[in-house]
Every structure is written in C-alpha cells, then in structure tokens.
Amino acid sequence: MTVAQTRSRISQPATIRGELNHQYHWCSRQELTAGRWVSLIKLPSPKSDDEALLLCEEGSDRWRVWIPNHGEAIIGTDTFAC
Numbered sequence: 001m002t003v004a005q006t007r008s009r010i011s012q013p014a015t016i017r018g019e020l021n022h023q024y025h026w027c028s029r030q031e032l033t034a035g036r037w038v039s040l041i042k043l044p045s046p047k048s049d050d051e052a053l054l055l056c057e058e059g060s061d062r063w064r065v066w067i068p069n070h071g072e073a074i075i076g077t078d079t080f081a082c
Helices: 003-011
Strands: 037-040 051-059 062-067 071-076
Touching (some): 051 071
Antiparallel strands (some): 037 051, 051 062, 062 071
C-alpha cells in the first residue's frame, strides 16, 4: 500500500476501496455466513484493514467479526458490503 492510498483511506473512511474501482453490493441474509470476508464501509479505526471476517451472528442485524490490524468487533450489517 502506498502512502497516497493510506492517506486516502484515513481521510475517507466511509468509502469502500474507491481507489481500486471495485463494485460491491449490500449483502443478502443468504450471503451472510461465518467464514466469509466482507468489505467494511465504516472503518473502526484509521489503521484497521477495510475487510472483516464474519465469525458468528450476534443478532438479526449484528455480526461478530475479526478485522486485521484491529481485532474482534461486533458490527451492524449496515456497516459492511459483499
């Protein structure tokens, strides 16, 4: 990752890897399974990665996840995309 990409990610945490020109969509319930990697729309911290591994469902709209460079967290389904 270049310094420019790092600055972009820190200054714009609400984007989904915009500089890489990927297209993502909101996850359907059928797509949400433990072991799946999802893209974070809102980063928990400026230094965390922009992807999370789904560990287990914590409620109808919340998941326990593991985020590289951050650790475990519980996040809402409105904060990630497939």
